[in-house]
Amino acid sequence: MYNKGLIVPGLVVFVIIATFPFWYNGLSAGPVPKPELPPGGEKQCVAPAEVMRSEHMSMLNEWRDEVLRDGHRVAVVADGKEYRKGLQTACMSCHTNKEKFCDSCHNYTAVQPYCWDCHLTPANIVAKKEKP
C-alpha cells in the first residue's frame, strides 16, 4: 500500500467517528426514565397512555392553536370527565411535578419543549406566591 502513513491514520479516525456511539456509551445503556404517575392517584387521562406517550405534543399544539388563535375554549370530555384545554389546567392538575414527570423523558431523549418559556410549573407558582 502506498502512503501508509497517511491512509492508515485516516482510516482509524474514520472508524472511530463512525463507531462513536459504541465507545461513547462504554457498554452501559444508562438509566431508563420512569415518569412519575399522578401523585393524586388519578387513573384516567384524556387519551390512553400509548396515545399520550407518542402524541401528547401534537395534542398540546392543537389545543394551543384552538384556544389562543381561534378562541375555542371548549372543554375536552373523556370518559365522562371534563378537562379544560391547557397544559396547566388539564395536564398539570394531575401530573403536578414537572421535574419528575415531563422532564424525566424529555431529558432522556434530549427534547427541550418551549412550553415553559411562558407556562409556570406548579412549583414556580408556589414560589411566586411566597414572595412578598
Add this chain to the structure above:
Amino acid sequence: MKYGAPFLAVIALVLIAWLGSLIPGMQYVFGVVFPYLAMAMFLYGFIRQVVYWGKSPVPFSIQTTCGQAKSLDFIKHNKLEAPDTNSQVVARMLLEVLTFRSLFRNTQARIYSGPKLTHESSKWLWMFALLFHYSFLVVLIRHMRLFLNPYPVCLDWLEFLDGIFQIGAPNWYITDICLVTGLVLLLLRRFCQTKVRYISLANDYFPLFLLLGIAITGILMRYCLRGNVDVVAIKQLAVGLATFQPTITADIASIFYIHLFLVCALLVYFPYSKLMHMGGVFFSPTRNMRNNTRAARHINPWNPDIKPHSYAGYEDEFREFMVDAGIPVEKELPAKQA
C-alpha cells in the same frame, strides 16, 4: 428505465420493511439484526475500498493546475491553485472537502442567437450540493441524541438552533426542510437539464431516491404519523444497539422500521457505489498531489528497476562476440598471450 427501476427498488425496500415489520417476531430482525449487519458491511466495505485505492499506484503527476505554479521569485505563486508544499495541499484539500471548490468552478456552455457560444459560470450544482451535504451532516449529528445516553450538551445547542423558528410541536427543523429541498433540486437537475439527464444512470438516481425515502419517512414519523412512535422506546433500542444489549420494549410503528431499513440499505449500498466519494475525495490525485513537477521528479512506482547501461559497458559485456562477428569495437580485445 434509468429512473424507473431505482424508484421501484426504493418502493420495494419500503414495502419489504412495512410488511416485514408487521409479521410477529420480525421486529427483532428489522430492529436489531439488519442494523448490525448493515453497520458491519458498511465498515468492512469502506475499509476494503480505501485499502484497494491505497494499493493503486499513481503513475503520473496529474494534479489539476488552476493557477501559477511556483517558479522564479518574481513570478507570483498561486499557493492554493498550484500547491507546492504539503501544507498548501492540505489547505487546498480542506477547501475542496468543506466548500466543494471544484463544483464552484462549474461552467455551462450555451449558444445564443448570433450564433454566440458562451461558457458561463453555473453555481447551481454547487449550491444544491452544499445545501444537501450540510443539512445531512446536521441531521446525522442530531440523530446522536438517540444513540448517546447521557447525551453531550452540544446536542441541545444544535437542536435549539435547528428548531429556532419554533414552528409546531414537535419543532420543525430547518435542516429537515433543507435536506429535502436539496435532494429534490439535485433530482430535478438530473431530470430537467437535458445534457445531465443524458449521462445520468440508474446508479445516479438510486441514491437520490433512497435518501429522499429516508428523509420523507423520517419527517412523516416525526410530524405526521405519530401513532405508536414512542421516542423513549426508540431511544432504548438505539442505545441498546450501541451498547450491544438491544431490547425492543414497545410496539413501535411500521414507519420507524421502514425508516431504519432504508438507512440500513443506504449503509450497505454506500461502500459499493458512487457514494464512496466521501472517502474517494481524499484519494483524488488531481487534488492531493503537489504541483511541483518542475522541482521534483515523480517516479512511477511500478517502474521496473532498470540500471543504466552505457555503450562502453555494453561493449565490455559482448566484446568477444562482436569481434567474432566482425563488428568494429572501440576497444580491442587484449592481445592473446602466445
